[in-house]
Amino acid sequence: MLKSTYTPANALPPGWTEHKAPSETKQSTYKRPVEETPVPVAVPAALPSYPLQFQPPAYVTRGFDPNFQGLSRTREPYRKHRHPEDRPKTKHAIPGCAPWVLVKTRLGRRFVHNPETNESFWKYPAEVMKGVVEYDRIEREAKERRERGGEEKPKAEAGIEPSEKRLEQTPIPTEVVPERRDSDSEYEEVEVTDDEEEEPSKRIKTDEEVNQQVEFNEDDIEYQLAAMADDYGGDPGEYDEYGEAGETEWQENEEEPPLSEEDTIALFRDLLDDFRISPYTPWETIIEEGKIVFDPRYTVLPNMKSRREVWSSWSRDRIHEHKERKKKEQQANPQIGYFALLHEHATPKLYWPEFKRKYRKEPEMKDSRIPEKEKEKHYRDHIARLKLPESVRKSDLSSLLKSIPLSALNMSSSIHSLPQQILSDIRYISLPSQTRDELIESYILTLPAAPEQADTLDDAEKAEQLKKEQERRKREKALHDREMRVQEEKRRQQRAVMHSKDALRQEDAEVQRAMKVGREGLKSYMDDT
Numbered sequence: 001m002l003k004s005t006y007t008p009a010n011a012l013p014p015g016w017t018e019h020k021a022p023s024e025t026k027q028s029t030y031k032r033p034v035e036e037t038p039v040p041v042a043v044p045a046a047l048p049s050y051p052l053q054f055q056p057p058a059y060v061t062r063g064f065d066p067n068f069q070g071l072s073r074t075r076e077p078y079r080k081h082r083h084p085e086d087r088p089k090t091k092h093a094i095p096g097c098a099p100w101v102l103v104k105t106r107l108g109r110r111f112v113h114n115p116e117t118n119e120s121f122w123k124y125p126a127e128v129m130k131g132v133v134e135y136d137r138i139e140r141e142a143k144e145r146r147e148r149g150g151e152e153k154p155k156a157e158a159g160i161e162p163s164e165k166r167l168e169q170t171p172i173p174t175e176v177v178p179e180r181r182d183s184d185s186e187y188e189e190v191e192v193t194d195d196e197e198e199e200p201s202k203r204i205k206t207d208e209e210v211n212q213q214v215e216f217n218e219d220d221i222e223y224q225l226a227a228m229a230d231d232y233g234g235d236p237g238e239y240d241e242y243g244e245a246g247e248t249e250w251q252e253n254e255e256e257p258p259l260s261e262e263d264t265i266a267l268f269r270d271l272l273d274d275f276r277i278s279p280y281t282p283w284e285t286i287i288e289e290g291k292i293v294f295d296p297r298y299t300v301l302p303n304m305k306s307r308r309e310v311w312s313s314w315s316r317d318r319i320h321e322h323k324e325r326k327k328k329e330q331q332a333n334p335q336i337g338y339f340a341l342l343h344e345h346a347t348p349k350l351y352w353p354e355f356k357r358k359y360r361k362e363p364e365m366k367d368s369r370i371p372e373k374e375k376e377k378h379y380r381d382h383i384a385r386l387k388l389p390e391s392v393r394k395s396d397l398s399s400l401l402k403s404i405p406l407s408a409l410n411m412s413s414s415i416h417s418l419p420q421q422i423l424s425d426i427r428y429i430s431l432p433s434q435t436r437d438e439l440i441e442s443y444i445l446t447l448p449a450a451p452e453q454a455d456t457l458d459d460a461e462k463a464e465q466l467k468k469e470q471e472r473r474k475r476e477k478a479l480h481d482r483e484m485r486v487q488e489e490k491r492r493q494q495r496a497v498m499h500s501k502d503a504l505r506q507e508d509a510e511v512q513r514a515m516k517v518g519r520e521g522l523k524s525y526m527d528d529t
Contacts, residue, residue, distance in 0.1 A: 095138070097131035259482060263475045264300040268310050270472060271297040276414050279318035283308055296483055322416050329420060334369045335378075336423045341365070342382050343429035352376050378426065385430040393430040394439060400427045401443050410450040415440055 009032065012018060016033055086109065091101045099116050112128050113120045124132055259267075275292050292298050301307045330337035341364040346355065356376075359365055365375075385393065400422060401409065408419040415437050422428050428436070 092135065094128060094131035095134045097128050100128050100131065102132060102135060259300060259475075259478050263478060265310050266471070267297045267300045267475050267479060268307065269314050270475070271295055272311065272314050278415070279315040279322070283311055286311070296479060300479065318416075325417070329423065333420055333424055334364070334367045336420065337364045338367070338370055338375065338378065339382075339424065339426065339429050342379060343433075346379060346382055346386075348383050348386055352379050355379060381426055382429065385426065388430075390431070390435070393427070394435075396427045397431060397436065397439060398443070400425055401440065406447065406451060409444070409447065411444060411447045412450060413444055413447075415444075 013033060086105045086107045088103045089106045091103045094100045094102050100112050100114050102110060103113050104110050111120055111122045112124050271292055277286060286292065301310065341362055345359060404419060404421055408421065
């Protein structure tokens with residue numbers, strides 16, 4: 001016979017009843033209540049200011065301290081940064097958008113303000129945006145006229161008021177109310193009853209002051225500048241790294257003149273010269289090779305269009321210089337021009353009489369400084385060399401290059417400025433142009449610098465050369481200074497980003513600590529305060 005396994009439950013403590021369905025007490029539990037046994041509590045020497053049965057953990061009580069700033073990554077108290085003062089400085093009428101005005105601050109920020117409705121916005125409304133763009137256009141044209149030395153429009157016409165009007169003395173109302181993290185009145189405390197034991201404590205945010213008008217003071221502009229951090233690529237706290245000198249340094253950096261247009265063009269032309277770019281090479285080929293792209297001087301011009309325009313102008317100038325140099329060389333040595341004619345038109349298919357008759361009208365053929373017999377001899381020697389293997393002709397050209405002294409052919413030489421000893425030798429024209437130029441350029445790369453020699457230039461040429469060197473050093477120094485400023489600005493932005501992330505992590509940690517506070521911690525905090 002099976003035995004029953006039912007075990008009768010213990011009797012309920014006084015005040016409890018058992019029901020099959022919810023009763024009017026509105027409180028139920030799956031765990032059968034038992035009668036509590038009082039536990040003796042040891043009384044300490046010094047009693048705390050809050051009840052012992054509600055003693056909270058140390059971190060819980062601190063989470064409700066409104067003045068607690070938290071800890072940074074270095075475990076030091078988080079210090080609130082002091083931002084530099086930024087006040088309204090000048091106001092300007094916006095064309096076609098009366099009564100809206102454009103207000104500029106001491107740190108160069110701008111916002112729009114409506115005196116009639118006392119509204120101010122950092123982000124321009126749609127109906128004001130066109131007027132601000134028109135105002136910027138007028139300012140830009142006036143600046144260009146000042147740079148050209150022209151007369152500037154009267155300030156009254158542009159709607160500009162003098163900056164001596166201290167706008168900060170007249171507070172400008174704004175609709176933006178900054179949310180202060182350390183405000184004592186931001187949250188109201190909620191009483192916790194016994195039936196909320198299982199739920200976390202709650203803090204309800206009040207919105208009594210949301211619709212109130214406030215004065216446009218330093219706190220408001222600090223909050224709004226922080227909201228504009230993304231637009232300006234940094235955090236307002238980055239100004240604090242320099243203490244009270246932050247604003248002064250910002251103004252000094254703003255006054256530093258950038259590289260002028262002439263300097264940027266000259267730097268880019270120096271870049272093309274230093275890399276020995278051939279003026280006959282197409283621009284697309286230069287970009288595909290990528291030799292000049294990684295040089296800092298490549299970015300002194302703002303876009304690809306301006307670079308191409310400077311390259312086009314530089315190419316025309318260099319081609320003109322090459323033609324003038326070649327013309328002078330041919331006048332000094334007529335054999336250079338005649339060899340150039342043979343290299344371009346001579347072929348084993350033509351005999352000397354045929355070649356002479358076909359190109360008799362060429363200036364090199366009419367030049368009487370070279371006898372006819374010598375012209376014929378050079379032609380026959382050239383045709384005979386064309387029948388030799390290419391390896392032999394390359395070897396002969398290498399021997400010719402090695403025979404040139406270092407003072408005439410060195411690492412500063414280029415394919416377009418070869419000495420006359422090479423241009424007037426028949427071994428120079430025995431190879432195709434592409435093969436010959438590649439061989440010569442490879443050889444020049446292996447040469448050292450030219451040896452120091454006694455100056456053979458006159459005073460005028462020396463002065464001109466010295467002036468060019470000084471101007472180039474000045475441009476390179478300006479470029480170096482600009483690169484240093486850019487690197488310093490990047491470092492400041494990186495520090496600002498790290499500071500912002502640290503502050504966000506700290507605020508998140510405070511929120512997490514506040515959410516962990518239970519009934520005991522809140523009640524203890526309320527009793528303590």
